[in-house]
Amino acid sequence: MGKARGVLAVDIGGGTQDILCWFEGQLVENAAKMVMPSPTLLVAHELRTLRQAGHDVVLVGRTMGGGPCTHEVRRHLEAGLKVYALPEAALTFHDDLERVQAMGVIVTEFPPEGMPKVVLRDLDVERIGRALALFHLPVPDTVAVAVQDHGFSPKESNRLFRFRYWRDFLARGGDLKALAQDPPAPFMTRMQAVRADRPDAVVLDTGIAAVIGALTDPRGRAWNAEGCTIVNVGNFHTIAALVRDFRVLGLYEHHTGLLNPTKLAEHLNEFRRGRLRHEKVFEDGGHGCVYGEPSPDGAFQRTLVTGPRRRQLFTEDTAFAAPFGDMMLTGCFGLLQAALWAQGFQEVLT
Incomplete structure (x- = not known):
């Protein structure tokens, strides 16, 4: 379209x-x-679902707004699960990556393969576009x-x-x-x-x-x-x-x-x-x-x-x-x- x-x-x-x-x-x-729901709530929902299933996770994507998703990262770590994050995604939680690592997040350019990935981003035009397309509206x-x-x-x-x-x-x-x-x-x-x-x-x-x-x-x-x-x-x-x-x-x-x-x-x-x-x-x-x-x-x-x-x-x-x-x-x-x-x-x- x-x-x-x-x-x-x-x-x-x-x-x-x-x-x-x-x-x-x-x-x-x-x-x-x-x-x-806001993007941070969507990410929080994904993290909560993966935590309840007992999965370690890899955070990829962009720097975005924190709040609820930061809270879910902390809960993931408190549950004894691992959270890996690419550097740009990790900046969501603090501008000082040493502070992010002190939370327990493993900040790395090379996370392990085979783990569920959660994409961090504020703007998702593709998702919005799919919703609009259901009503025959272009972006x-x-x-x-x-x-x-x-x-x-x-x-x-x-x-x-x-x-x-x-x-x-x-x-x-x-x-x-x-x-x-x-x-x-x-x-x-x-x-x-x-x-x-x-x-x-x-x-x-x-x-x-x-x-x-x-x-x-x-x-x-x-x-x-x-x-x-x-x-x-x-x-x-x-x-x-x-x-x-x-x-x-x-x-x-x-x-x-x-x-x-x-x-x-x-x-x-x-x-x-x-x-x-x-x-x-x-x-x-x-x-x-x-x-x-x-x-x-x-x-x-x-x-x-x-x-x-x-x-x-x-x-x-x-x-x-x-x-x-x-x-x-x-x-x-x-x-x-x-x-x-x-x-x-x-x-x-x-």
Whole structure:
């Protein structure tokens, strides 16, 4: 089945991978959509099945997101079974391969033959293509992917490294349109792994994809010029951005499981005024916060919230984003918008 002009958007999180298949000339609301288990959950399922059968395993493929699959590797080792991994796949678990070997994983270029192999990768266009083919849909010619990449930092906290990257981004003006068009930095190894499988892919951070997607919501479009706070409450991470005219003036990230409504409200109140310290968030177990220039002036009270766990941290009187009628695809709509920007289209999706 041949490719058609359009965008396959894949927003890869810790709990789900959200998929949008849009073709040129199609109403966005009519595009095919899927919310499926995330790649790390699929790998975790394979490892669990092999552990229950008593098999040693070999991990091959690319660097991908950890979380559930890392947990299953540890359980495999605790069961007395062996886990071999090629170096690139092993970087899934830590950027320092000595740390990975200290877990008990045998990192080698030459694993034993005859063992079950588990392929690690974030992006599996073939699998998605098979699902689409069941409904006579081709894979569109443009692929846009979102992953959360902390960057390659073998000896430093990856949370600190990630926020150094965001600090540089904001210092350059925080232009979302420019970020959509720029290739990922060489040290963004998870993004580079996606590009290794799909060299022409548009690749964004999951948080940024959610921010752009929220701006396609009618309220996001209306509030963008004067400024607003956009919050994405994901299954594993929560991100907030102070946005004005498609520029990010402040960025905040924390782990969803460490937040409650009172703490997040306090953090956001300080964040909007430029008074929340990076150290306060970091020492609380979060990633941090950073501001661009000019510093936030408190003019970001309008708040638009999205993400699957939004109701855990916000009340029903909150403005919840549901671009094109579908909250779970907010990141995919951001990827679609970014892909169109990368192709030279400046209009905001409506």
